[in-house]
Amino acid sequence: MPLAAEPDDAHEEGEDQQLLLTAKGGPALEGLVVGSYCHDVLIRGGRIVGETLGGAAAFVSNVLDAASPREEEQGEAPFVVVSKVGRDFAYASAPAPARRPPLLCASPTTSFHAQFSDAAASAHAPDRELRRVRACDPIYPADLPDRRFAYGLAVGVAGEVLPETLERMIRLCHAVLVDAQALIRAFDGDGAVGHVALEDTPYARLLPRVAFLKASSEEAPYVGVETARRQCCVIVTDGRDGCRLYWDGGEARVAPFPAVQVDPTGAGDSFLAGFAAGLLWGLSATDAALLGNFFGAAAVSQAVKEILEEKIAKRSSPCINGTTFTFDRSSVHDELHAALQEAARLMPEQQQADPTNGNGGDICSV
Numbered sequence: 001m002p003l004a005a006e007p008d009d010a011h012e013e014g015e016d017q018q019l020l021l022t023a024k025g026g027p028a029l030e031g032l033v034v035g036s037y038c039h040d041v042l043i044r045g046g047r048i049v050g051e052t053l054g055g056a057a058a059f060v061s062n063v064l065d066a067a068s069p070r071e072e073e074q075g076e077a078p079f080v081v082v083s084k085v086g087r088d089f090a091y092a093s094a095p096a097p098a099r100r101p102p103l104l105c106a107s108p109t110t111s112f113h114a115q116f117s118d119a120a121a122s123a124h125a126p127d128r129e130l131r132r133v134r135a136c137d138p139i140y141p142a143d144l145p146d147r148r149f150a151y152g153l154a155v156g157v158a159g160e161v162l163p164e165t166l167e168r169m170i171r172l173c174h175a176v177l178v179d180a181q182a183l184i185r186a187f188d189g190d191g192a193v194g195h196v197a198l199e200d201t202p203y204a205r206l207l208p209r210v211a212f213l214k215a216s217s218e219e220a221p222y223v224g225v226e227t228a229r230r231q232c233c234v235i236v237t238d239g240r241d242g243c244r245l246y247w248d249g250g251e252a253r254v255a256p257f258p259a260v261q262v263d264p265t266g267a268g269d270s271f272l273a274g275f276a277a278g279l280l281w282g283l284s285a286t287d288a289a290l291l292g293n294f295f296g297a298a299a300v301s302q303a304v305k306e307i308l309e310e311k312i313a314k315r316s317s318p319c320i321n322g323t324t325f326t327f328d329r330s331s332v333h334d335e336l337h338a339a340l341q342e343a344a345r346l347m348p349e350q351q352q353a354d355p356t357n358g359n360g361g362d363i364c365s366v
C-alpha cells in the first residue's frame, strides 16, 4: 500500500508504516475532501425532471457523515471539504454545504445537464449523457488547509482538481483515494463530457503515490487497469454488478446489493465514500468495498421517496407536530400500498434475476 507522504514529509521514526486509515488508535482520522459542489439539471425526454445539488463532494459528505467512525465527544465527522461555487449557488442551506461551506468565487457555480434515456432506470448501465454548462474556478494548492490529514479524497467533477492540487493533497494526506472522473474528464466545445487516457495526463506520474483509484466501468478503459494496478489499487465499479478490485498480484469481485434504480446520479461518489468509511473502521479493502456497494445501491434507489412525492401532496404542517394525528384510511392508502408493494416485489426479483448477487467477494490471484 503506497504511503502518500513525500520523503521530506516522512513520519516519525518507529511510526507504523502501514496504511494509517484505521479507527483503532493512530492519529486523528481527519479527512480532506477536494472537489466542488455543483448544480445538476436532470433531463428526460427533452424535459427537465429535476434540479438538484450535485458534485461528488456533496454525496461523499453525506455518506462520510453517516458512516465514518468518530470519537464519542466529536459532534461532526472529522473531515474538511474544499469546494468552490459562485454567488449563484442554490444549495447553501442543504446539509452538506451548510456543514462544510464552499469557497465563494466570482465565476458561476459549476453546472451539469444530465440527459437520461428512458432505458436508464432499468438498464444494466446508467444511460446518462453529461454536459458541463458552466465551470467554476479550479481548486489551487493554496486553497487547501496547511496541515496533515489521515486521508484525502480527490473527487473533482469538472477538472477542478488540478495536478498540482492533487500533488499537494498527496503531500498532506497519509493516504489518498482518487475518483478517476477527477483526472480523465475532457469537455468539448459544447461541454459534453468525454474522456482522455490517464497516461496522457499530468496526473499519471502521481499514481504510484495514490492508494486507491476508483473508476466506473465506462472510465476503466481510459485508466488502463493493467498498468495502473501495478502502481496503486484500482477499483472498477460496475453498476448493479457491484465492483472489482485489482491490485498488483490479485483481484477480487465484491457482490452488489439489490436496488430499484431510480436515479444513478451519485452512485460512484457514494461508493467511494462508503469504501473510505470501511477503511476508516479498519476493514480490509475487499470488505470495505461491501460498504461501498451498499452506499452505491442506496444512492440509486430512491424508490420510496419517489413514490411519496408522486402519491402524496406534502402538508404544510406535518402531523408529527403532536397535535394533529388522525387515524382515517385516506383515499391514497390503497394506491400507496400498491406502489410500495411493487417496489418491495422488485427488490428480491432483481436479486434473483442476477445470479451473481448475494455471493461473497471472490478473490483470485493473477
Ligand SMILES: Nc1ncnc2c1ncn2[C@@H]1O[C@H](COP(=O)(O)OP(=O)(O)O)[C@@H](O)[C@H]1O
Residues within 6 Å of the ligand: 126, 216, 217, 236, 237, 238, 239, 240, 241, 242, 243, 256, 257, 258, 259, 260, 261, 264, 265, 266, 267, 268, 269, 271, 292, 293, 294, 295, 296, 297, 300
Ligand atoms: N442498479 C444498481 N443496483 C445495485 N447497486 C448499484 C446499482 N447502480 C450502482 N450501484 C452501486 O453503486 C456503485 C457505483 O455505481 P456505478 O454505476 O458503477 O458508478 P457511476 O455512478 O460512477 O457510473 C456500484 O459499484 C454498485 O455498488
Ligand SMILES: O=P([O-])([O-])O[C@@H]1[C@@H](O)[C@H](O)[C@@H](O)[C@H](O)[C@@H]1O
Residues within 6 Å of the ligand: 038, 039, 040, 053, 054, 055, 056, 057, 059, 112, 130, 157, 181, 264, 265, 266, 267, 268, 269, 270
Ligand atoms: O453519478 P456519479 O458518477 O457518482 O457522480 C456525478 C458526477 O459524475 C456528475 O458530474 C455530477 O454532476 C453529479 O452530481 C455526480 O457527482
